[in-house]
Amino acid sequence: MIAYDDKHRENPAPAELLSQDPWDSNASDTTTPSWDSHQDPENPFNWPASRKWALTCLAAFTTFLAMMNGTIITVAHFEISELFSISETAFPNSYWPVTTWATGGACSALFILPLAEDFGTRPVFLSTYLIFMCFLIPQAVAQNFATLVVTRFFSGGCVAILANTVAGVIGNLWETEWDRSVPVSLFILGYMAGSSIGPVMGAAIFQSLGWRWISYMQLIWFGALFPVFYFFFYESRGSAILAQRARTKRGPEAKSLKLNYRGLIDSAKRPVILVFTEPVLFVSTLWSAFTVGTLFLFTQSVEQVFMELYGWNVSQTGFVQCSIVIGECVGWSLNFISRHLYFASASRNKETPGTPIPEARLYMAILGGVFGISGGMFTYAWTSYPDFPWIAPAISLGMVGAGSVLVVNGVSDYVVDAYSQYSGSAMGAVATGENLFSAFLPLATMSMYGRLGLQWASTLLAFVSLILSLIPTLMFIWGREVRARSPFMNEMMKDTTKKSAVEEV
Template identity: 55%
Template sequence: MSTVIAAHTADKLASARSPPRRDESRQSPLHDGLDSRTASTEKTVTVLEWDGPNDPGNPYNWSKQRKWLVTAAALTSTLIVPLNGTSITVASAAINEQFDVQDYSNFSNSYWTVTSWSLGGALFIVVLLPIMEDVGVRIGYIVTYIFFLLMIIPQALAQNFATLVVTRFFSGGCVALLANTISSVIPDIWAGDKARNRPVGLYIMLYLTGSTLGPPLFAPVMEFIGDWRWIFYIQLIIYTAIFPLFFLLLRETRGTVILRRRAAHLRKTTGRAIYTQSELDSPPLTQRLLKAMTRPAYLLFTEPVLFASTLWSAFSFGTVFLFTQSAEQVFSGVYGWSSASTGYVQSAIVVGEILGWGAAMYSSRLYLRSSTRNTESPGRPIPEARLYVSVFASFFGVVGGMFVYAWTSYPHIPWIAPAIGLAMVGFGIQVVISAVADYITDAYAASDYAGSAISAVAAGENLVAAFLPLAAQSMYTNLGFQWASTLLGFLALLLSFAPVVFIWKGRQLRARSPFMQTGAQGKA
């Protein structure tokens, strides 16, 4: 989510259910020549709010054209920045030869460059994301993007393997921050689940396809140029060329930051003690950082629903990275393909992910329709309705695809058969990760634990993406192509029962959780 998940910036998706509104029971309008409406809470402190529901500075009030322009820029970033993660896998043999790195029959040392990338993502999400929430979308994105570009330069010029491993740790962390910063744009400017449905679905799909497209897009570099450094030279060209687009189009979308800047300007020009509610309520940064680092782990190991959901989503996301290893072993071992050709075949996963986006959109429609039959909180969608389509996607897509991939990997069976298995898994991955992100957000929506819960999921996804592929070399060598993929299929089968249990007993499970009870009762 990974991230991903990161997919969503959870506190935004959980709390930004409707546009900010003034609390009429506490506020009395005080214009005093100010551009925004204020309310006195004490004799000397004034709380700044929006200047009515139609305040043009409120991102919810932007024109639809402007919203889609900003969203398009954000989604473009979501697609291209993850390419840095997996693109290096098509050059593993060339990098090993230049830096004398040894891949053994039971372990692939070349994969440490991707493991460090994913570990950076897991750490940066937990530790640095709260700081990004303070500085705002625009400044946070631009600063992180520039540092990301600087980290790609030593990857292109590296003179030893350690340089690649270290610098990719930081570039992976930057990608995680960029993706989560971009994901917050959607709930910042689109009000309500129905309005966010399409852009959120596109965000998750583009992040996954961006993570998957690295090998097929950069395989021609190794096939026609033959110099692995051009993988990073091309990335530098792309990322530098498109930076002006982000600089011009990505404006500040975070309402709390916009108001905070207004308040700071008014304090400076009027000399009055004018603050936003978020400034008054926000604890010190050190306290928030400590909570951001400890609360996700605490929830993960005390909340069975969150633990099972994290395992389910993390395994699905980890298979994207695992296929960068297993596809080369299978298609080169069975069909004698070159490393570049095995990179191309991974585009089948992308096809599946795009098809999965359509299924995820249908899932969102089922979720919204469930509000008419919700006896727990009438008028509100049922959280477990997020999971209906994911059951089919998990059993048919991830599990079925793994078995197809396993038992069609024979020389006498055309290559398209295991490629179809890859596409099926891609379909399942897209729906599962979307469902988990939405379900966890809804389950914790009315409490202040949603951000920590999603951080746990995102960190879990990055950790599994870091370490699961390290087992691929040993599994596919010792168990054989068929039984290695079959083992993964059985693991997926076990995890696929999680949504079935949630749909069956989700209401009772939420009622037993002290962190989800508020959400279960439907409170705002």
């Protein structure tokens, strides 16, 4: 009998030290649960392709819908500030609902998201979904600014779980790098496009119904979709399925579980351990966080730029951000080129002949960083004049959107492939960095664009993004040495080799 449970290995691995079972059964059983065979139909890797794709698309759609919550309220900041007497003279206080939202996401991604690896994705997802809906209500009926700021913190925490659960689902369903590449790109598209289309949706609701209906409408559509998720968001975590199977076989007395707090703490601190002991994950987190944070800062300037140049109202500045979403869709389509380049690199790999070069995942990320993000920001900077038609800076926004998807997708592919068994923890660390930078960098937008001017503020961001694009170039030079220092990646490579040997036997 062949066991593919990620917690059951012949030799203890560094990664195994990070894993503790947070639930203890009342029944004693020393048998490690495992699949009946390599073809066990309950193993998510063996599910029909239609079921895998249905769950993958459902999870990606959840990411898109949930991430919209972060930016959908930004178009109403003038009215909210006026209603609650919030001053914008010395500091952009109206941005605090977004800052606390992103901060909540950073906290939950770091400490709660890894629980899905131990408890299963379904219970964590569904319970978080309901909690998230509860926090939409006080946002809609808030009678003071503090209520809005505090409830947005918890909403952001819930969104981080909902949006990033899909990363774990992908690792649970798709076994090989080839199979995972398209699902990961769908996750990234949903993640980035959801944030970018938030102001567009918010502008439409705000213009027609007012700012409180932004939360009411979310409550309506999330409530309407809950039955869909309840019946079709299946458990995909192999270890959770095996644990449930073992409890069922042992009888009713084994179904009573108690919480193992030590295991709970171990699950929560796993992303911290990984990000500070795994150089690959540390570099990936830093790069992706700077990219997303800079993108948030940059897009916060859209309202300021288009209102000053063309005299647009707030709703119009929300609608123009459709160009970012269009660009992100273009960037997603270019990921198929990235996929081809990555697997074609196997013929040039002298380190491990026949397998793709890991850093080949970053080819298109370089192009996206240089020509998409940096190029788009430079173009945006020097078309920010009233003499240019509005379509010129709008196209620049699309370039930035395309580049951001390529960069973040390259990082995510790299991380999910490297840490597939603990992709929830790894992506939790990445998401924490992205949320922290997204929370605080945009607070500088108003003063930076006010003091440097529209052109030079965007130019400064373009130069920063250009420097960040050197990171994958350095990985081409030192990537092998960096990976050699990663005990986790080395152990996973050994596991893959042993698994292939067993399958051949």
